[in-house]
Amino acid sequence: xxxxxxxxxxxxxxxxxxxxxxVSLFRILFGLVVIANLILxxxxxxxxxxxxxxxxxxxxxxxxxxxxxxxxxxxxxxxxWIGAFFWFFLCFAVLLTVGLLSRVSSVVVFLCLxxxxxxxxxxxxxxxxxxxxxxxxLMFAPAxxxxxxxxLILKRLGRAGEKVRPRSPxxxxxxxxxxALLYSCAFSWKSMGETWVNGTALYYVSHLHEMRRFxxxxxxxxxxxxxxGTWLTLALEFALGVLIWFKELRYPLLAMGVLFHLSLEYALxxxxxxxxxxxxxxxxxxxxxxxxxxxxxxxxxxxxxxLKNKRRTTGSLTAKVDRHLDAVSDLDERNATVHPVIxxxxxxxxxxxx
Amino acid sequence: MTLELPGHExxxxxxxxxxxxHAAVSAFLLFHLIAITCWAVPFNTPLVSAIRTFIRxxxxxxxxxxxxxxxxxxxxxxxxxxxxxxxTADGRIxxxxxxxxxxxxxxxxxxxxxxxxxxxxxxxxxxxxLWPDVARHLARMxxxxxxxxxxxxxxxxxxxxxxxxxxxxxxxEGRARxxxxxxxxxxxxx
Numbered sequence: 248x249x250x251x252x253x254x255x256x257x258x259x260x261x262x263x264x265x266x267x268x269x270v271s272l273f274r275i276l277f278g279l280v281v282i283a284n285l286i287l288x289x290x291x292x293x294x295x296x297x298x299x300x301x302x303x304x305x306x307x308x309x310x311x312x313x314x315x316x317x318x319x320x321x322x323x324x325x326x327x328w329i330g331a332f333f334w335f336f337l338c339f340a341v342l343l344t345v346g347l348l349s350r351v352s353s354v355v356v357f358l359c360l361x362x363x364x365x366x367x368x369x370x371x372x373x374x375x376x377x378x379x380x381x382x383x384x385l386m387f388a389p390a391x392x393x394x395x396x397x398x399l400i401l402k403r404l405g406r407a408g409e410k411v412r413p414r415s416p417x418x419x420x421x422x423x424x425x426x427a428l429l430y431s432c433a434f435s436w437k438s439m440g441e442t443w444v445n446g447t448a449l450y451y452v453s454h455l456h457e458m459r460r461f462x463x464x465x466x467x468x469x470x471x472x473x474x475x476g477t478w479l480t481l482a483l484e485f486a487l488g489v490l491i492w493f494k495e496l497r498y499p500l501l502a503m504g505v506l507f508h509l510s511l512e513y514a515l516x517x518x519x520x521x522x523x524x525x526x527x528x529x530x531x532x533x534x535x536x537x538x539x540x541x542x543x544x545x546x547x548x549x550x551x552x553x554l555k556n557k558r559r560t561t562g563s564l565t566a567k568v569d570r571h572l573d574a575v576s577d578l579d580e581r582n583a584t585v586h587p588v589i590x591x592x593x594x595x596x597x598x599x600x601x
Numbered sequence: 602m603t604l605e606l607p608g609h610e611x612x613x614x615x616x617x618x619x620x621x622x623h624a625a626v627s628a629f630l631l632f633h634l635i636a637i638t639c640w641a642v643p644f645n646t647p648l649v650s651a652i653r654t655f656i657r658x659x660x661x662x663x664x665x666x667x668x669x670x671x672x673x674x675x676x677x678x679x680x681x682x683x684x685x686x687x688x689t690a691d692g693r694i695x696x697x698x699x700x701x702x703x704x705x706x707x708x709x710x711x712x713x714x715x716x717x718x719x720x721x722x723x724x725x726x727x728x729x730x731l732w733p734d735v736a737r738h739l740a741r742m743x744x745x746x747x748x749x750x751x752x753x754x755x756x757x758x759x760x761x762x763x764x765x766x767x768x769x770x771x772x773x774e775g776r777a778r779x780x781x782x783x784x785x786x787x788x789x790x791x
Contacts, residue, residue, distance in 0.1 A: 258623065261630060262623055262626075287712055290712055291712075291713075291716075295715065299738065300738065301719065301734065302731050302734050306731060306733075309730060310730045313657075313661040315664070316664055361663075361664035364664065369718070369719050370715040372671075373669060376668070379665075383663065383664065415626075417626055417630060421630065424634065424637075425637065428641055432641045433671065435643050436643045439643060440673055440675040441674075441675065442676065443674070443675075447764070447765055448675070450765045451675075451676040451677070451678050454770055455676070455677060455680060455762075456702075457680070460707065460710065461707075470765055473765075516702050516710050516717070518714045
């Protein structure tokens with residue numbers, strides 16, 4: 248292996264242009280989990296971040312010294328300002344989700360996220376850390392290039408074509424790296440603990456009263472199954488951290504990861520952590536597969552909509568669609584991706600059949 | 602008059618510009634890959650420690666600091682929670698409980714989960730700098746000028762989870778300890 252080979256692999260991994268669809272979809276999911284986090288925080292916003300909260304800014308600066316990105320330090324220390332900050336943050340989280348002023352919104356969301364985490368470090372969990380680090384790299388990503396109001400506006404103004412220009416995925420790769428690092432480090436930390444090695448770790452976790460959410464079937468608490476579960480957790484965290492980079496293993500591992508996090512969501516009481524992490528899974532899905540999935544959903548949705556309308560209005564709509572069908576009698580599958588409604592109707596003749 | 606560059610020269614310039622851009626981004630990426638990895642890995646080799654010391658100001662400033670040690674290296678083997686006793690001027694003791702997840706509805710847990718995390722951290726000796734703030738916050742909750750709070754006690758209750766055995770686990774007798782006492786000053790209630 249030569250240096251040239253390494254440089255080539257590096258450039259290919261970080262700079263070969265690719266569709267910005269995965270990172271655009273991630274922007275939406277990321278925005279949604281940030282909004283969910285904010286809604287959950289709203290009732291206690293002033294208790295956590297207010298000037299008379301559980302922990303004061305002065306104490307926090309003393310306990311965690313150093314220069315940090317924290318907007319609370321430059322904000323007037325009053326309930327009104329801190330309350331207004333909530334709405335400011337929420338507003339930009341919504342803008343980021345819908346993709347309006349995407350770049351500016353991603354910067355503001357990162358600053359706000361970092362600020363609330365720094366303001367009270369004692370209420371954060373791993374999901375918050377992941378969101379903050381992902382937000383840092385999202386600022387550099389072409390996150391508004393697709394599925395955004397920004398693009399819609401540019402198209403309206405005639406400044407963007409039908410096709411989306413592929414972009415360097417280096418920022419997306421860093422978020423992928425962060426997710427893989429999360430699993431690798433979790434595996435490494437756990438593998439140093441005696442209870443994870445001897446298989447009793449899940450026994451202790453399952454007996455932490457405050458962590459329980461929904462009841463787990465009794466048979467799952469059998470010692471042998473708890474042991475298996477402990478080791479499976481280790482194996483899965485290792486696989487999601489290391490083997491995820493192998494293309495052939497990626498989708499089966501992602502599927503297992505989804506099941507793993509959903510089962511944790513059911514059993515453990517760590518709100519939003521699972522969703523914070525799952526949102527980033529979309530970055531490991533190939534843009535073409537996302538496109539295909541989107542088209543499939545679109546077709547299904549269009550067909551369902553037509554069936555519903557057909558039941559409601561038997562005459563006028565049928566005639567209208569029939570006219571369309573005549574006009575596109577030579578419709579092929581390629582066109583169907585452009586006109587999913589018409590294709591869906593044509594390929595499911597029974598809808599309008601005798 | 603403007604000078605037009607020949608096509609191949611324009612392409613060369615564009616190529617050079619892109620190479621420069623890639624080099625700059627690569628330096629940024631390499632730095633972050635090394636910094637984040639060294640910060641997060643649970644190994645303390647002299648090299649990793651030296652790198653951590655070097656990058657510390659940047660990691661704290663940028664918010665890239667992180668740790669992935671949930672339930673690790675060993676999950677907690679104790680069920681614990683914190684309560685507070687606020688003693689007012691008339692001698693009455695008011696018991697204040699941090700929301701306990703096992704006593705809340707599913708929706709309530711989603712909204713109050715931060716209290717679980719906060720209470721979990723609060724019990725640690727390493728969080729002792731927070732205790733006066735917490736006590737003052739509690740004192741303000743019972744702020745009645747005619748009968749102000751005078752003393753705040755923070756109490757930890759806990760019961761250990763025994764190692765697995767053939768006998769099914771039953772929560773044992775809990776123990777309690779006052780881990781902080783605070784005498785409220787008039788200015789705390791402002």
